[in-house]
Amino acid sequence: TQLLEQSPQFLSIQEGENLTVYCNSSSVFSSLQWYRQEPGEGPVLLVTVVTGGEVKKLKRLTFQFGDARKDSSLHITAAQPGDTGLYLCAGAGPGGSYIPTFGRGTSLIVHP
Amino acid sequence: NAGVTQTPKFQVLKTGQSMTLQCAQDMNHEYMSWYRQDPGMGLRLIHYSVGAGITDQGEVPNGYNVSRSTTEDFPLRLLSAAPSQTSVYFCASSYSRTRASTDTQYFGPGTRLTVL
Numbered sequence: 001t002q003l004l005e006q007s008p009q010f011l012s013i014q015e016g017e018n019l020t021v022y023c024n025s026s027s028v029f030s031s032l033q034w035y036r037q038e039p040g041e042g043p044v045l046l047v048t049v050v051t052g053g054e055v056k057k058l059k060r061l062t063f064q065f066g067d068a069r070k071d072s073s074l075h076i077t078a079a080q081p082g083d084t085g086l087y088l089c090a091g092a093g094p095g096g097s098y099i100p101t102f103g104r105g106t107s108l109i110v111h112p
Numbered sequence: 113n114a115g116v117t118q119t120p121k122f123q124v125l126k127t128g129q130s131m132t133l134q135c136a137q138d139m140n141h142e143y144m145s146w147y148r149q150d151p152g153m154g155l156r157l158i159h160y161s162v163g164a165g166i167t168d169q170g171e172v173p174n175g176y177n178v179s180r181s182t183t184e185d186f187p188l189r190l191l192s193a194a195p196s197q198t199s200v201y202f203c204a205s206s207y208s209r210t211r212a213s214t215d216t217q218y219f220g221p222g223t224r225l226t227v228l
Contacts, residue, residue: 009152031214042116042202042219043155050214088154092214099170100217102147104154 004103023089135203
């Protein structure tokens with residue numbers, strides 16, 4: 001089983017602050033996805049990264065895939081209360097394996 | 113499109129009871145899967161299916177059965193419920209089994225199960 005370690009586990013910040021969430025593994029992934037889950041709902045896909053070193057931006061969210069495809073980060077600029085939720089990373093193995101492995105998640109609370 | 117639907121939304125069972133969690137999708141997706149989510153544990157894969165008539169075990173399959181008789185439906189059966197199966201269960205689907213690693217997985221709203 002390929003393990004994905006997410007850090008920090010919990011994050012409580014004030015509106016307007018910046019933050020970074022990390023997703024690390026000793027294994028190489030062919031792709032990595034980030035999901036956001038709001039309380040009482042299922043996860044919703046934010047982004048998929050497939051190329052080492054790839055950077056994708058989604059409004060105030062910036063996603064980066066490590067050069068070696070073993071890690072990824074999610075950076076939020078000027079966090080808003082609407083960013084509150086559980087952020088999950090999910091990696092798919094090399095060779096096109098389609099069974100994703102999920103990290104344990106980072107729970108983010110943004111206070112107004 | 114309704115997307116991925118799950119029923120029931122909440123369920124309380126007694127130890128030893130059996131039940132079926134329903135999951136349906138109307139997007140003609142080949143790949144469907146069941147996860148359980150426990151506090152601090154992320155999402156753990158129970159069973160998955162790459163098409164009608166084909167199922168396989170995930171990371172935590174013990175105590176659960178699945179079948180896939182149609183493309184649309186993927187029910188999860190608890191044979192004899194145990195307190196350790198108290199969890200939130202999510203069904204998910206994606207378009208292609210061969211590209212599921214980069215395809216978007218669409219999740220249902222979840223079933224919150226308590227086993228007493």
